[in-house]
Amino acid sequence: MNSICSQSTDSEACKRCKGRYCATKVSLFKSLEESQLKAVTDRIVQKNYEKNQMVFFEGDKSDKLYLINRGKVKIFKYNRDGKEQILYILSEGDFIGDISLFKQVELRFNAQAIDDVNICELTKDDFEEIIKENPEIALKILQSSYDRIEKLESLVQSLSNKDVEARIAGLLLSFIKDFGVPGESEILLNLPLSREDLANYIGVTRETISRKLGSLQDEGILRLEGNKRIVILDLEALEEKYI
Amino acid sequence: MNSICSQSTDSEACKRCKGRYCATKVSLFKSLEESQLKAVTDRIVQKNYEKNQMVFFEGDKSDKLYLINRGKVKIFKYNRDGKEQILYILSEGDFIGDISLFKQVELRFNAQAIDDVNICELTKDDFEEIIKENPEIALKILQSSYDRIEKLESLVQSLSNKDVEARIAGLLLSFIKDFGVPGESEILLNLPLSREDLANYIGVTRETISRKLGSLQDEGILRLEGNKRIVILDLEALEEKYI
DNA sequence: CGATAGTTTGATCTTCGTCAATGGGGGTGG
DNA sequence: CCACCCCCATTGACGAAGATCAAACTATCG
Structure with missing residues (x-):
């Protein structure tokens, strides 16, 4: 889109x-x-x-x-x-x-x-x-309501995950799908949300988001650039966290 | 139904x-x-x-x-x-x-x-x-898909609740709505699910369900009768836990 | 360049998960 | 009809993970 x-x-x-x-x-x-x-x-x-x-x-x-x-x-x-x-x-x-x-x-x-x-x-x-x-x-509405059901089902799936790192990975992956800009080896992600909103999406606190994003950066999976931009360095590793 | x-x-x-x-x-x-x-x-x-x-x-x-x-x-x-x-x-x-x-x-x-x-x-x-x-x-399908969306949205709502007691209260209330048999002052609830399934519904462990149901019983809000039956003694108090 | 909202970091507390042991109820066979 | 067994549920002790509170930091915008 x-x-x-x-x-x-x-x-x-x-x-x-x-x-x-x-x-x-x-x-x-x-x-x-x-x-x-x-x-x-x-x-x-x-x-x-x-x-x-x-x-x-x-x-x-x-x-x-x-x-x-x-x-x-x-x-x-x-x-x-x-x-x-x-x-x-x-x-x-x-x-x-x-x-x-x-x-x-x-x-x-x-x-x-x-x-x-x-x-x-x-x-x-x-x-x-x-x-x-x-x-x-009407048929299109039906179609789009199915899309919505799918989104909700995967949100439920994600929320039911105890492991917060997996939830964050899932959230990032879905944003990558929607808003990611692929580069040569990296993917640029312009975040539509603040840290607090990210937290509210997956049901944790903003502090936890900060810490986990920090540790993902330490692991070399991504790089934080300011508050609204994330560069995904290792997509496979991120997917690994989610699976 | x-x-x-x-x-x-x-x-x-x-x-x-x-x-x-x-x-x-x-x-x-x-x-x-x-x-x-x-x-x-x-x-x-x-x-x-x-x-x-x-x-x-x-x-x-x-x-x-x-x-x-x-x-x-x-x-x-x-x-x-x-x-x-x-x-x-x-x-x-x-x-x-x-x-x-x-x-x-x-x-x-x-x-x-x-x-x-x-x-x-x-x-x-x-x-x-x-x-x-x-x-x-087709219109009825649309209708029922909306019902499903509502169910999912409230499941999301419930899963996003940190407070486990509130999640259990929410689950019980939704079961009461679907399967509850109202008595004079009490409500009889024939549980369709095992403890483990209850736990899987709201994303906790069966032990936690046991403990929380136990403490709700201690508070006089409900009475456990075997594994598949719960008598709701104080509906208002239960709703209070959820709100 | 400074103000301010948003973010990160640290220390401590709470809660739930995990593992292990115990308890109980319903069904089956003697 | 009773005893035993198995499955499920409960209870307890402990540890890990995230919440909370507080403080320091920094990005952004005028």
Whole structure:
């Protein structure tokens, strides 16, 4: 999912075209024809959220579909001890809100912008209208809900792992898959999350993350560059930690 | 989901009718008319699995839909340290296999009978045929996949809880919801799982489960009756532990 | 260049896992 | 009908690993 639209020029274009690009970007609408795409686009309202701003809160009435157009959004709940448990990191092309469209009336989690984020919003009614006109979208929703199930199952798998090092390895590997930039022998990883968020993802404290990343660096598996960049030096060794 | 068909008489009927009852029992097929129901029934193959028998294995080719007709089935994976991580407990009326029907070719988890189990099996091809004839089933699949997502999200929530007592409380509460029999002031809970399985569900050891259940008993919150029965004495206190 | 939020490091405490021994209940065979 | 056995659960002692609290450090941005 390497963002064309995250370049500034294109995001300019996005504004001009009133969200058309974001509709094409979302896999849900990829199959639509030009005219239908226009119908979707006309119903979309674009919004910008700046870094750390909340997109919605747990308990909010769920009456919209949110399509991520640019940036990243973290979806999380608070657990018993008041810490965030991150469930998903959504990027460009992903969408959320669907679950509640057919069933729930309240959102079951919080959504917060990680970057500066541009989101296309579609009301529940409009969305259902679109589905009626294009029933094949329902199948795509099903598809994407399976993707979500898979993500959750592997998160469960990871959380059930006692060994914290294995959990971190798993987290890094999944980030590499999503956001990694392969070099000649190394892989550059621009972390979308702070240490604290990393910790919240795999259910440990930020101190533990620090220590474990430190020891992975000592072992020569990776190199930490500032707070937001990690260079993976030995992918195989990292995979070994996870398996 | 209180089982009519788990009574012996009815399960006799099930055999005679060649699976018709199991088709009606499954929410997927509830909307079907008599004639369509018959079409489904004719394609179903019933199988019995005895306690602890495996229904399928992770990595098996996924070419069937499994509808639970009687009994309970646990769905699990093995994690890095070789222990089971239980993902779902399926009972009568639930089904599994759907996820792989449209996408994967390999099952991503193991299924094992907890009780003596009766399962109706439907091939992938037959199922797709049925969906074509009854498109409204697709929507039900979507619905049930949302249910699954909810289950997983709350499992994640629970696993991310450091406090083991809270995790156990959460597990008990979810069992109460599914299998609890309310009395006058107490709630009787017939556990579907062994101590070891309970432990595998929330990612701790069986010894820890024993100790924590013991201390909940000491606090007067519940009473242990043998290995498979728990009487909940103070539901509010239990909920307090979870919140 | 300085302020500040985020990160790392250290020392101590708590909790759960591990290993080993004991206990009990249900089913089977005498 | 009882005794025995086996499986499962419980209990105890100990150690390891991560949480917590506190302090030092550093990246980043104005």
